[in-house]
Amino acid sequence: MPAAATIAPDTLIDRLRGITGPRGLITDDGDMAPFLEDWRKLYRGRAIAVVRPQSTEEVAGVVRLCAEAGIAIVPQGGNTGLVGGAVPGLDGASILLQLGRMNRIRTLDTLDFSMVVEAGCVLETVQRAAADAGRKFPLSLGAEGTAQIGGLIATNAGGIHVMRYGMMRDLVLGLEVVLPDGSVLSELTTLRKNNVGYDLKQLFIGAEGTLGIVTAASLKLFPQLRASRTLFFALPSLADGPKLLSLCREFTGDAVESFELIPRQGIDFAIAHVAGVVDPLEGRPEWTVLTEISGRSDERLQEDLDRLVEEAFSAGLVTDGTIAQSEAQAKALWLLREAIVEGQRLAPGIQIKHDVSVQVSDVPAFVHAASEAIWRVHPDALINPFGHLGDGNIHFNVQLAAGASRDAVDGVSDITYRVVDQFSGSISAEHGIGRLKAASYAKRCPKPRAELIARLRKAVDPKGLMNPLVFRAGK
Ligand SMILES: Cc1cc2nc3c(=O)[nH]c(=O)nc-3n(C[C@H](O)[C@H](O)[C@H](O)COP(=O)(O)OP(=O)(O)OC[C@H]3O[C@@H](n4cnc5c(N)ncnc54)[C@H](O)[C@@H]3O)c2cc1C
Incomplete structure (x- = not known):
């Protein structure tokens, strides 16, 4: 827990205002309110002030x-x-400490395939800047119009392109971080090879703000793809999903950008509650996948896809499918994928989200075992396991009837996580631990790891001032 404060609140506010100027400080309760509730509305907090610095020097101050x-x-x-x-x-x-005003793109180098951006840059802005320069920043996720580079780094965000480009951890070349004593670790290198002992940037990626404030990052860029296709397949069974993925990788020279599992329950949620979503195939298949595959030229890609589709049907790995013939059709397929989240949120009942991972080849057995275990206790539960099958990350979301007790909700997560353990999986594939998963993770975090994390945190932040509630069970 943090050491007790040694400053009067008014003095603190005056000194903060002296550092950031009046535009960088919010103290009115009404103006602070939107910053003090999380996106899922599970947590609401209070703060002395919302501080919005504009530069690294201000953050350090x-x-x-x-x-x-x-x-x-x-x-x-x-x-x-x-x-x-x-x-x-x-x-x-x-x-x-809200980083949104630190939103400059500092440099972009097309020959080095790199860019340096500030922590408050919104992901979509970074993607667009890269695209305008003929390059690609591949991180992509449903919240890309709002999520910022600092938050994406602090959570080691994943998304739909991980299987091809990796998670945020794989896309960062260097970081600028304000350490808990206010000193600045400036390692905004764009070197690809830099083998000088500990790779310190990796400490801060995924640390969820517990070791310092990320103020800027140098990021990897990639060539823009000349050709890309979006395909939607119906599977005879979930067990065929990993086999189809393997075929897609083999037949396209490993050019699969994303491979998303979409169950019937997810389609039903999306169509019932989100305007403009359409069911892409007839016959209401139970399991479908949405995949994006890229290539160097339209002709080459089409050739690969023709062979792939022929083989997939003749091997009995798909029963139906469609290939988007235009950007509008591709967008409609992705709208369905993104609408699953909103569809379930708007559906009656209580939504229980799990962001878990197992080996890709274990996904079918995991989904089966976890669903059976939940249905044994809640026969009417709706189960919506969707998401990033390409890297084994399934959002195993469950809907219980309205009025289900807190114990019932916690019980569903316990059951799910116990099945994850049986598959040697992870209870947090891409969203992090934060406060929500602290207790569940503490139960299964191996002792040497827990002790090293505590020692590391104490060494870097001896006063315990950096995001003190994160990773701490029971607080
Ligand atoms: C609709 C939707 C879809 C999503 N899809 C995905 C997905 O596919 N994959 C995925 O990985 N996530 C996904 N997320 C989760 C979320 O978008 C990511 O966790 C994202 O990385 C959070 O970024 P943010 O800027 O909003 O961070 P915030 O929510 O503001 O912060 C997240 C954490 O980072 C810390 N932090 C923020 N900024 C800094 C900084 N500058 N320095 C140090 N610490 C900092 C915070 O204290 C907090 O612990 C989704 C969320 C939504 C709402």
Whole structure:
């Protein structure tokens, strides 16, 4: 827990205003409110102030002041995180450090395939800047119009292109970080090879703001794809999903950008509750996949896809399918994928989300075992296991009837996580631990790992001021 504050609130506010100027400080309760509730509305907190610095120097000044005064800091980017890590607790004893005004693209180098951006840049802006320069920044996820680079780094975000380009951890070349004492670690290198001992940037990626404030990052860019196709297949059974993925990889020279599992339950949620969503195939198949495959030229890609489709049908791995013939058709297929989240959120009942991973080849057995285990206790539960089959990351979401008790909800997560354990999987594939999963993770975190994390945290942040509630079970 953080050391007790040693500064009067008014003095703190005056000194913060001196660092950021009046536009960088919000203290009115009404104006602070939108920053103090998380995206899922599971957590609402209080803060002394929402501080919105505009430069690394201002962030360093704020952090130095807080270190001196014993004030805890909760960093926040786009506030789209799904594990409650970007919202302070109810004690009102911390500041919320909101990075959204640090939103400059500092450099973009097409020959080095790199760019340096500030933490508050929205992902979509970064993607667009790269595209305008004829390059691609491949990270892509449903919240890309709001999530910011600092938050994406702090959570090691994944998304739909992980199987081809990796997670955020794989896309960062260097970082600029304000450490808990207010000093600045400036390692914004764009070198591809830099083998000088510990790779310190990796400590901060996925640390969820517990070791410092990310203020800027150098990122990897990629060539833009000349040709790309979006395909939608119906599977005879879920067990055929990994086999079809393997075939897609083999027949296209490993050019699969994304491979998303879409169950019937997800399609039903989306169509019932989100305008403009259409069912792509007739016959209501139980299991479908949406895949995006790229290539160097339209002709080559079409040739590969013709062979792939022929083989997939003759091997009995698909029963039906469609290939988008235009950008509008591709968008409609992706709208269905993205609408699953909103569709389930708007459906009657209580939504219980799980972001888990197992080996790709284990996904069918995992989904079967976890579904059976839940149906044994809740025969009427609706189960919607969708998402990134290409990298074994399934959003195993469950809907219980309205009025289900807190114990019932927690029980569903316990059952799910116990089945994940049986498959040696992870209870957090891409969303992080935050506050939501702290207790569940503490139960299964191996002791040497837990001890090393605690020692590391103590060494870097001896006063315990950086996002103190994150990773801590029972608080
Ligand atoms: C519709 C929707 C779809 C999503 N899809 C995906 C998906 O496919 N894959 C995926 O991985 N995630 C997904 N997410 C989750 C979310 O978008 C990611 O976790 C994202 O990385 C959060 O970015 P943010 O800027 O909103 O961070 P925030 O929510 O503001 O913060 C997240 C964490 O990072 C810390 N933090 C924020 N900024 C900084 C900083 N500058 N320095 C240090 N720490 C910081 C916060 O304290 C917090 O712990 C989705 C969310 C939504 C709402």
